[in-house]
Amino acid sequence: MIRGFSRRLVLAALAGAAADLAGVALIAAAAWLITRAAERPPLAALSVAIVAVRAFATTKGIFRYGERLSGHDVALRAQAGTRERLYRALIPTGPLPRRGADLLSRMVDDTEAVQDLLVRCLLPAVAALLTGVAAVSVAAFLLPAAALALCAGLLAAGLVLPAGTAAAARRWSARLAPARAELAARVADLVHGAADLAACGARDQAIDAAMASDTRLAGLERGRARINAVALAVGMLTQGLTVVAVVLIAQAAAVDRVATAVLALTSLVAFEPVLPLAAAGERFAGVLAALRRLREIAATPPAVAAPATPAPPPEPPLTVEIENLVVRHGDREPALKGVDLTLTPGRRVAVIGPSGAGKSTLLAALMRTVDIESGEIRVNGVDIRAFAPDDVRARMTGLTQDPYVFQASLRDNMRLAGPEASDAELARAVRRARLDGWAERTGWDTVLGEDGRTVSGGQLQRLALARALLFDPPVLLLDEPAEALDEETADLLMADLLDATRGRTTLLVTHRLRGLEQVDEIVVIEDGRVIQRGSHAELAAVPGYYRDLWESEALTRR
């Protein structure tokens, strides 16, 4: 995480150490100056000390400023890099392994931890180490026995105590993160499910549940505070008792007053950079846990394995052959249990079937967001697994299930399917998706609501369709394009759609049969298997799922 800026990191560490050293040296020089002056030497004997006191006093602050700036800069760089890497790790994964709110709270908290690792753990530790070594060296020069006592005190406060707080905090950290995630999930439910809760009169219950999460979290936080308190007390004790010990030893060894004063004050101040390490140790445990969680997310296996050396992307026109395809989500029963289907250039195939039959899984397999268990998908004769998944997705895509509206302008929401598209092209795609009236009313630069809530279901669907048409892939996949539309709009849209896709390779998943007489082949899937296939005329002529559905649709149509 510190790749690319290790030089900045070293600079920050050196500046920090220099600031702490200046602090110790300032007190040591002042102590020497005063106790030596009391012995009334000639003024010249003091001049070096006077200069030293002034010099250390000036440089301390400057070094500190440099350390803090460079340290935070490095930390923020590391944090930004961590965020980006985490997102990149999510790209090839399938459905998100965790809840969104959980993911968010982890993401923000855990990447913050990377910043803390540098600013609050690593840099102070380096500075404290260098300062401690310097202080002990000075003490050893004056009185080796006192140096031993100082060394022991510094080790206790700088090594044993942080190790203790880290070990104790590890327990709490492991429990705090899930408690925070739980609270975040409850709050997210409260915010996103506000309408459902109010309608069902369950708002108070949801608030109570969130407050119960808060109570659990508060209990854990109090536990963590207890560790802080004990660490603070132990640190103070160690510092004070070490000074007492150093003075005792110096008195016993009958060292002169100047050396005793320098020893005592050096010892006292040498603890200043060391004492915060107890808190740093506590934070360090949390940081380690956070980094481990980030690694876990990053290690989520991709939904599909990308080939080491992908085949050159297939050149359109594309022929897609699906042979005996079996796909399984996790450990469940296969969603597809041997499906055959061929898409030749310009051919339009409709897939119908009850919900849960595996229609969307078929599209997911074509878009490489779910892996193939057995069987084969060939694109222009080459196994689809030989291509880079991104190359496949760039050529076979369109309107996917649960399309998403980003909190961005309508223009930007469209542009993601055509970054280079001109306004005229955007307008044409919107018109073909029958969204032009709404786009006109809403305005191209209006920010659409989060989660598409200010966008109705029908508008969302047509926006997604407009995107698909703008993207214009060699093989157009359409998952329920008329879903959530009112009857009239749906009929008009389907008519337009069938018109617009004439002569284009299209795979259309739908539950509306009207207009399907125009497609080249209709495939009926039930329970992961093809149960019927043929043209509309052929299927309507024989008893079966298709004719049942056709008749019920004809009956309900007015």
Added chain:
Amino acid sequence: MHRDLLRLARAESAVRLHLAGCLAAAVAAGLLVLAQAEILARVLSGAVPPAGVASALLLLALVVAARGLLGWAQGIFAGRAATALKSALRRRLLPRLGEPGGAGAVRAGGGAAAGGTAGGGATAGSGIRSGELVTLAGRGLDALDPYLTGYLPAVAVAGVVPLAVAVRLLVADLGTAVIVVLTLPLIPIFGALVGWTTRTVTERQWRALSRLGGHFLDVVRGLPTLRAFGRARYQASVIRRVADDHRAATMRTLRVAFLSSLVLELVASLSLALVAVPVGLRLLSGSLDLPTALLVLLLAPEAYVPLRAMGTRFHASMEGVAAADEAFAVIDGRESRETAETHAVTGGRAVLRVPPAAAAGPDGAAPPEIRLEDVTVRYPGRDVPALDRVRLTVSPGERVAVVGPSGAGKSTLLHLLLGFVTPTEGRVLIDGADLADLDLDMWRRRLAFVPQRPHLFAASVADNIALGTTATSAEIGAAAVAAQADEFVTALPDGYDTVLGERGANLSAGQRQRVALARAFCRPWAQVVLLDEPTARLDGRSEAAVIEATRKLCEGRTAIIVAHRPAMIDLADRVVRIGSGSLVRGESIS
């Protein structure tokens, strides 16, 4: 000092007591430093006879032990005060977040909240994203920890200890005391100056941070869509850019903020030099004795330490102050709108605790007559009204289908009856009584609502179905069977105990819809059924079954069904058509 926060801290006895304990311990520990310096100076200067050194050092050890004990007490109290305050804030904040917002009422509320902060304008115009609200109520409030456990004790110490040190120095050595007293005010002055200039920048940085969270959630939620158009990788660079912008903004803040600590550090260390050098020279001339000189050397820095600590803590606590501002903006922003309803909520609570069997038919009342009198609904920031002078009467037990093109205002009509939105003009009358005057919770208890995009909670399927009721598992199962949901629920890994992920990601759209239908079936006492396109996501075969179930649900109840499928429309006694917000025509079906 944050006024709202302190008001809240004073009002909550748990916070008040623990905070007081924390501050007292901090100040006492700070004062013990004087004793420590006194003893050390006497021992080091040789003012203590050799025989008394051991007992002097023992006394020193005792003082050190007392400081340690006080530090421990301070930490314990601080932790308790902080968690109590955060809980108190969440208790006030969460009810505001749970305001229903079918068509952007949450956003409208967020806007109102921003408008509520005098001169805040933090989120004015843009509304608060739900990601930001979630961050605020969770991690955002954690930012209060440094304020409460670090900054406030530091302020207390800074208010007492420097003064005590100055008085002691005055007694010991006038010259030093003058230097300290003259330079000491420089620290708060510079601190205030720099803090004052960084305040707005820090506030902006906090907003940038929460935007970062909201942006990331947006991107992760839309990842499947981004993937479908090959934009997932590009978005990574956007995340990087947003993070880089955040870093640039933060560094700009820090460059100034750390400037204050540079000044403070310089003032403190240069003052020490200013004290030490003249003291040394005066020792040389014999006009000062060593014990006093050492005491001055040990004490002088202690005058600056509390003020510098306060400065550092101030910077670290700014994020907490900004979070508190946002929280209070959300809390106070809706106070006015909420006060009228608070009584209703308290009143309604008792009913909620009653088992539904007892509450089955509120007063055993019959389905009400619902009348809309020239109702106009206008969403803030929209020119075109969502509903325009709609006049509609629904008789008790009548089943009305509402049809019309998408975006015509059909959902708004339902949200109006649910009390999620209020009429801009006109009235909604329930049995002749204005809905605005009714106890909203009591009214909603008479409703069963199936939204267009139901939210599935991070809880078991059974809990999702029984939402707001105390239905038994048998009742839940029956409701699921009636809603055609039983089959797929039983097929889930843990059946009815399966925990649904965020937004029910592991159920298909049609399945989610059926869970919502089951919710309605779980409320047999409901007199009015509101359905928002319940079969929109179902295929033909399940549609027929759901329609049959819906027919059953509507029996003996008033039903208002937003529909676009003919079979669903057939259920209705009457069809009303909405076009661009106004009622186009009503037709009766015999």
